[in-house]
Amino acid sequence: MTERLNEDAKGVYIISATPFDDAGMIDFSSADSLVEFYIDKNVAGMTILGMMGEAVKMSVNEAEGFMSHMIKRVNGRVPVVVGISDPGTNNLASLAKFSMNAGAAGVMIAPISGLKTEEAIYNYFAQIIEALGPDIPVCYQDYPQTTNVFISPSCFNRLVRDFDQLVMFKHEDCPGLGKLTSIRQAPEKDDSLRRVSILVGNGGLYLPEELARGADGAMTGFAFPEMLVEAIDLHNAGKIIQSQDLFDVYLPMVRYEQQVGFGLAVRKEILRRRGAIANSATRAPGPKLSAVDHEELTGLLSRLENRLKETGM
Numbered sequence: 001m002t003e004r005l006n007e008d009a010k011g012v013y014i015i016s017a018t019p020f021d022d023a024g025m026i027d028f029s030s031a032d033s034l035v036e037f038y039i040d041k042n043v044a045g046m047t048i049l050g051m052m053g054e055a056v057k058m059s060v061n062e063a064e065g066f067m068s069h070m071i072k073r074v075n076g077r078v079p080v081v082v083g084i085s086d087p088g089t090n091n092l093a094s095l096a097k098f099s100m101n102a103g104a105a106g107v108m109i110a111p112i113s114g115l116k117t118e119e120a121i122y123n124y125f126a127q128i129i130e131a132l133g134p135d136i137p138v139c140y141q142d143y144p145q146t147t148n149v150f151i152s153p154s155c156f157n158r159l160v161r162d163f164d165q166l167v168m169f170k171h172e173d174c175p176g177l178g179k180l181t182s183i184r185q186a187p188e189k190d191d192s193l194r195r196v197s198i199l200v201g202n203g204g205l206y207l208p209e210e211l212a213r214g215a216d217g218a219m220t221g222f223a224f225p226e227m228l229v230e231a232i233d234l235h236n237a238g239k240i241i242q243s244q245d246l247f248d249v250y251l252p253m254v255r256y257e258q259q260v261g262f263g264l265a266v267r268k269e270i271l272r273r274r275g276a277i278a279n280s281a282t283r284a285p286g287p288k289l290s291a292v293d294h295e296e297l298t299g300l301l302s303r304l305e306n307r308l309k310e311t312g313m
Contacts, residue, residue, distance in 0.1 A: 005079060005106030005137035007167045009197040011044030012228045013081060015221035017268055018053045018066060019277040024284060026058075026066055030277040035073045037276035041225040044217065046074060047108060049083040051146060052221045052264060057283045060091070064098055071103045079105035081139060081219075087112055093131040106137035108170060111149040118155040129163050139168035139219075142176075143201065145260075153182035160194055170219050172201035177209055184214035203258040204228055208244045211235045222257060223270035224250060249307045256300055262287045269297060 016038065019030035038046060048070050049055040049063055058066070071080050082099040084107045086092040096107045109128060115121045129138065140159070144150045150173070160166050171180050180198060187195040199219035200210045204227075207218060211232065218228050227250045234243035247254075257263045257270075265287040268280040282288070289297070307313075 002076060002103045002105055003079060005081060005139065005167055007194060007196050009045065009079075009168055009199070010216040011232060012042075012217055012225055013045035013047050013079075013199055013219040014038050014041075014043045014225050014228075015050045015052045015201075015219060016046055016048045016070065017221060017264075017271060017277065018048075018055075018058070018283075019268075019279065020054075020281045020283050021279050022281055024281070026062060027277070027279060028066075028069055030279065031066065031069055032073050033278075034271070034276050035070060037271070037274070038225060039074070039077055042229050043078060043225055044229075045079040045081060045105070046070070047081040047083065047219055050108065050141075050221075051083070051110075051143070052267070053083065054264075054283050054286070055083055055085075057286075060095070063095065067099055067104075068102045071099075076103070081106050081108050083108045083110075083141075085110040085112075085141070089128060089131050092128065096132050096136055100136055106139060106167070107132075108139040108141050108168075110141040110143055110147050111151070113148050115149045118152060121149060121151050121155055122158060125159055125163070125166075129165060132165070134165060136165060137167045138163075138165050139170050139199075140166060141170045141172070142179075143170075143172040145172070145174060153179055153186065156183060157186050157193055160196055161192070164194075166196065168197040168199065170199055170201055171210070171215065174202055174206075177206065177213055180210060180215060181213045203254055203263065204247075205254055205258050207231060208235075208247050211243070212240075221267060222254060223267045223274065224253065245311070246313055249311060249313055250304065253300055253304055256297070265289050266293075266297060269294075270301070273301070 019027040021027045082104045084095045187193045200215045201220045231243045272280040
């Protein structure tokens with residue numbers, strides 16, 4: 001039986017890309033090589049059908065097929081979290097149960113847009129969790145830059161207190177370091193409140209500061225997952241300066257990947273160049289790199305390679 005997601009989750013839960021061919025069809029051969037690429041980089045877990053995975057551009061049958069294929073390929077080597085966000089509660093619950101039956105460790109849910117008050121957010125998740133039942137672990141995806149839904153630490157803590165299956169917070173609010181600190185410190189001030197796992201996103205752009213504030217790891221899709229893994233391991237070993245120095249070497253690439261609406265094409269092209277996938281295509285409508293973009297990326301990759309040699313990292 002697959003181990004369920006719980007409050008102790010830590011490390012890098014890589015957000016997987018979804019490989020497509022030039023015709024826009026899912027490339028299952030590249031899906032296999034992508035899984036092996038991620039696992040070879042020692043990720044602690046994998047998240048599929050996230051926003052970076054272009055899930056909103058996939059039909060229900062495609063999503064279920066891709067998810068089943070990925071979980072089968074992973075074959076229990078790391079836990080797999082499935083993004084199931086959907087405007088329809090029945091659709092969301094159906095995909096959640098399909099995912100768990102296929103071997104997922106848990107599900108990730110972002111609030112639907114239009115929730116303007118704390119009470120609306122609470123009531124939405126109360127309804128969703130009731131529809132899922134008590135046995136499906138849930139990760140709350142806090143990404144207000146996309147959802148336009150802003151949750152306060154107190155509202156999130158209320159959800160944690162009332163729903164045992166809420167075990168993880170994916171932190172992507174920006175700026176949001178204060179929120180991370182507040183959520184992490186809350187159980188220290190109130191021993192009746194569970195400590196949940198906090199994994200951070202935003203391409204790892206603020207990873208050193210987030211680790212310092214108590215994050216347990218990262219759930220993001222940076223195309224060099226080995227950096228995230230090593231930076232977190234160094235931090236946890238008390239080698240804070242070494243962790244920060246390693247991060248700094250990769251920072252130009254982290255920054256370049258974080259271009260809103262364009263970074264996914266960059267990330268998939270890097271994965272292609274690294275041999276993880278055969279084609280860097282995003283599904284239409286999606287961004288595409290120009291000749292100038294390719295040249296620019298080549299320069300950044302060359303600079304990264306030189307810096308790694310210079311520093312011996």
